[in-house]
Amino acid sequence: DQLIALNEAQRREEYLQLIRSDPPLMELIQRCLKNNPSQRPNAEGILSQFQQAVSMLPPPPAENKLESAVLNKALRREKQGLSEQLEELQRAQERMELAHSIETEQ
Secondary structure, eight states, rough: OOOOOOHHHHHHHHHHHHOOSOOOHHHHHHHHHSSSSGOOOOHHHHHHHHHHHHSSSOOOOOOOHHHHHHHHHHHHHHHHHHHHHHHHHHHHHHHHHHHHHHHHHH
């Protein structure tokens, strides 16, 4: 095997080619992998797109009402966990932006 060095832009292009073109979040994935950081979505934009995608998911199939209730509760918990993780991501991004602005002022 031969090792070939790829720059970051080439590596991202290769990853994008491996992803099917029709996943619900493909547009978001492509925007997150933009080479220019200013063209990437911020944490708030990511959270918004995730919430929109999750809200469009069909309810899980269930054999009976109890199973349906359990699946719906699990889905709600998963959505809540995702929202909390993305909110933490947004706070981290804000801290990074603040640190960057302090560094550039010095």
